[in-house]
Amino acid sequence: MKVFLEKISVLALSSMLVSAFSVSSALPSMLDYFHSYPAEQVELLISTPSFFVLLVLVLNRQLNWLLNERQMIVTGLLMMSMAGMLPQVLQGYGFVFLSRIFLGMGIGLINAKAISMISERYEGTERIQMLGFRGSSEVVGSAFLTMLVGQLIKFKWTYAFTIYSFALLVLLFYLFFVPNQIKSRQDQVQLGERLPVRFRYESARLALFAGWNVCISSCISLRVPLMVTQGSLGTASAASVILGLYQIVGIVSGLVFAPLLRRFGSRLLGLSYLALGLSSLGIAFSSDLSVLAIAVLGAGFVNSVLMTAIFHQLAEEMPAPLLNSATAVVLIGCNLGGALSPYVLKGIGLIGESYSLIFSLFAISCLVFAIFAIRMKNRRKFDAVG
Template identity: 40%
Template sequence: MIMKKLLEKVSILSLSLVLTTSFSISSALPSMFEYYKELPKSQIELLVSLPSAGIMATLFLNPFIERFLDERKMIISGLSILSVSGMVPFFNQAYPILFISRLIFGMGVGLINAKAISIISERYHGRERVQTLGFRGSAEVVGTALITLLVGFLLQFGWTTSFLAYAAGFLVLFLFMIFVPYHHLEEEHHVQTSQKEPLKKEEWRLTIILAILAAMIVLCNVAVTLRIPSIVAYTFKDQHNSSSLILSAMQLIGILAGITFSGFVHLFKTKLITYAGIAYGLSLLAVALSPNISVLAFSALISGYTYSTALTMVFQILSANIPPQRLNQVTSVAVLGCSTGAAITPFALTFIGLISQNNAFIFTILGLAMAFLSFSLLYLLKDYHE
C-alpha cells in the first residue's frame, strides 16, 4: 500500500516535468537565427514563448472542455498533444508549420497545467501539502533541466534534432496511465464541477495580486532563458558552448529550492514570497552586471533558486487561503498569469529595447521592477496567512 501511494504521488508529480519545457529549446536559438536569417530575431524568439499563448487559450476554454472530457482524459490528451506537436519541427522546418506546432504544443500543456497543481492541493493537506508543492516545483525545474540538457546534446546533430527531446512526454504519459488510478481523478473532477462556487471579493483580490506577481516572475525567468544564450554567444565568445549548461544548472537548482521550501515556509510564513522575490530581482541585476562567465553562471543559479521558491509560494498562498471547491478555479487564473508573463516576454524585451538594446540595461530594469513588486507584497498580503 505504501509503495502504491508513493508511485501514485511520483506519477502525479511527473506531470510537472513537462509544464515549462517549451523554453528548453532556447539553446537552439543561435542556430535558428542562422537558419531563418531573413526573419527578425524577435520573430524566432517568439517561437520559444509562443506555447504560452496556446496555454492561455486552453485555460479560457477549459470550462467548456470539461463538459466533454473528465480530468483523466484531459491530462492524457494534453500529454499526447504536447509530445507529438513538440517533435513536429524535426520533420518540417517551414516557419508557419513551426508556429502552428508550437501553438498546439502550448494547448496540450494547457490541458494539464492547472490540474497538475490543483490535484496536489486537493489531495494533500498540512505539512504534506507544503512539502509536495515544493517537490512539484522541483519536478517542474528538473523536467526543464533534463530536457534542456537533452536539447544541448541533440543540438550537435542539428537544431531540428533537438526537438526530439519532447518525446520524453510519452514517458510521463506512461507513468500517469499506469500508476494513477482512474476513479480517484473521476471523483475529484466530480467534486469540482458539482461544488463550484463563485469567488468572494477578497478571494478575487488575492488571486489577481498573485496572478500579476506570477506573470512578472515568469516574464523575468523567460527573459533570462531567452537572452543567456545570446549573452554567452556574443559577449563571452570563447564560452559559446556554456549556455545549455548554465540554463540546465539554473533549472536544476530548483531541486534544492523544492527540498528547502517547506522549511522556509515554516520559518518566514507568507513573507517568504517577498524575500524570495527581492532576492530574485537582485539576481537579475547580477546577471546584468556579470563581468565574466563564472559570475553569470552564479547569478543564473541564484535566479533559478529564487524563481522556483517565489513561484511555488504563489500556489502555496492560494492553497492556504482558498477553499478546495474553488481552488481549481483560482489555480487556473494564477497559471493564466504565468502564461501571460511568458507570452508577453518577447514584446516586453522589444519595448525595453526601444530605449536600449543592451542586455545589462534590460535586466537592470527587470530586476528593479521585480524587487519593487515583491516589496509591495508586504502591504498587499498583510491580511493573508501562510
Template identity: 40%
Template structure:
C-alpha cells in the first residue's frame, strides 16, 4: 500500500504541469471585466501567456535553485508558488496583482517541471521505470483535461472562481511530503557526486531531443489551433464536433501512456522514428481531409503518436544521463518543449508563404517530419548493427 501511495504521489506532480492554459475558457469574461477599466483584449490574453515565459525563465534558473535548495525543498516551494500565484485572482481582481501572480505561477511550474520527470528515473529502474514514464505522460493529459473541465463548471460562479484550480497544488504537496521518501541526496552527499558539465556527445543528444520535442509540439499545437477552422470553413462539421475531435486527440495521450511500456519493449529504438513518421503522415492527412471521418481518424491517431514521441524523448533524456547531470539535460529538453508551444502561432504563417498549395504549412511540416523519422530509423538501425 505504501508503494502504491508513493507512485500516486510522484505521478500527481505531473497533474498541473500543463495547467497554464486551463483557464482559457474564462478569457471572454475577463476581457469584458477588464475592458471597463481600460485594458485591451491583448493585455488580458497576455495574462495567460506570460506564464509560459516565466516557466522558461525558471527553467534557466534551475542550476541556481540546485545550489541553495534540496530537491524536496524545490518541489515544495514550486507547489506553494503554484497555489499562491495561480490562486491570487480569488482574493483580488486587480490586473497588476494578477499579472504578478501569473509570473509566480510560471516560476513555480518551472521549478517542478523537470523534477516531476526526473523523479521517476531516480526512484525506479527497469520495466517499472518505463511503466511509470508512460503513466506520467498520461497524468499530464488527465490533469489538463480534468482541470479544463473543472474550469468549465466553475465559470458559472464568476471568471475569478476558475482560478480555484491552482490551490489544488497544496493537496499534491501534502501527498508528496507524506508518501515520497527522501531519497534525494542531501547537500553533503551532493558534494561527493562527480561534478562537471555535459560532454559534447551529451550536448548533441540533449539538443537533438530538444529539437524533436520542439518540432512535434509546434506541429501539434498549430494543428490544434487549425482544426476548428478546417472543420467549419470547409463545411465538414460544427464547432461542437471540432471540440470533440480536439478532446479525443487529448485523451489519446492516456491510451499512449498505457501502451508505452509494451511498445518500447517490442520496437525499442525504432519506436521514435516510426512514431514520427506516422505522426507526420497523419498531420498531412488531417490538413487535406475532405470528410469529417477521415479528419477525425487521422487527428486522433496523430494525438496518440504525439504523446508516444514525447514520452520516448523524456525517457531517452533520462535513460543514460548521470544523475548529477539529469536536471541540466531535462532543462534543455523542456526549453525545446516550451519554445515549440510558444511559436506555434508564429511558424505556420511563414511556412504558408513557402507553400501555396492547399496543404499549406502542414505540407512542409509533413515533409520535414517524414525526413526526420527516416533519419531516426536509420540511426536506430546503425545502433542495432
C-alpha cells in the first residue's frame, strides 16, 4: 500500500503541469470584467504563465545549485496554490497578472522534476510503466481541471482559480508518501553543472523531436475547429467534441506504452513519427467529419506515445545526476514548440493557406523526422559494435 501511494503521489505532480490553460473557459467573463483593457491584454493573462515556465526551465541548472529536489517541489507547489488562487481575493488587473507570473514560476519549478524523478527512482519495466502512466496523469489532470472550471464559472469567473487549491492536496501527498532522496554533495554539484557536449547534443536532438511534436499538436488544436466549421463538415460543438477526445485518447496511449515499447523497442520513436505523418495526411485530405475525427484521434494517440518515448530514451541515455538538466532542455523544446506554432502556421500561410497544404507539409516533415530517428538508432548501434 505504501509503494502504491508513493507512485500515486509521484504521478499526481504531473496532473497539474498544464493547468495554466485550464482557466481558459473563464476568458469571456474576464473580458467583460476587464472591459476597459484591450482584449489582447486580457488574453495575455491566460498565456503569461507559459513564458515564466520557460524562464524557470532555462534557469534550471542554476536552481539546482540552490535547491534540492524536495525544496524545489515544495516551493513550486506552494507558489502554484497561493499565486494561483490570488484572483479570487484580489481582482485588480495588476494583481491577477502578478499571480499568473508566480503561477508559471511554480509550474516551472516542478516541471522537470516531475518527469526526471520517475527515471531516477524507478528502473526497468517499472520505469517504463510509470512514464506511460505519467503521460496519462497529465491528460487526466488537465481534462478534470478544465471540466471543473466549466462548472465553477457558472457562479463567478474568479471561482475558476480555486482549481489551484488542488496543488495543496498534491503537496500533502508528496510530503507524506514520497520519501526524501538524500543526494551526495558530489551528485548535487553535478546537478548544477553544464551538460557535457555529447549529452548536450543528445538532449538538444530529443528537444527538437519533442518540440516539433508539440508544435504539430498545437496546430491541430488551432486548425481543426476551423476545418470543421469553415469546411461545412460539422458544427463548432462537433469540433469541440473531437478536440476533447483528441486529449482523452492520450490516456489510452499512456496505458499501452509499455507493451508498445516491448514490441518495437528502439524503433518506436521513428515508427511513431511515421504514424504521426500518416495521421497528418489523413487530416489533410479529410472530406468527411468521421474521417477527420479518426485522423485527429490517431494523431492524439501518437502525440502521447512520442512524448513518452522521448522521455524514456532520455532516461536510458543520460547518467542519473544529469537527467534533470537534460529533461529541462527537452521541456524547453516542448514549450518553444507550442509557443511558435502560430508563427509556423503564419509561415506556411506565405505559401498557401489551404488546410490540405498545411497538414501535407506536416506529414512530409514527420517522414523526415522518422528517417532521422532511424538513422540515429542505426548510428548508435554501429558505435556500440565499434
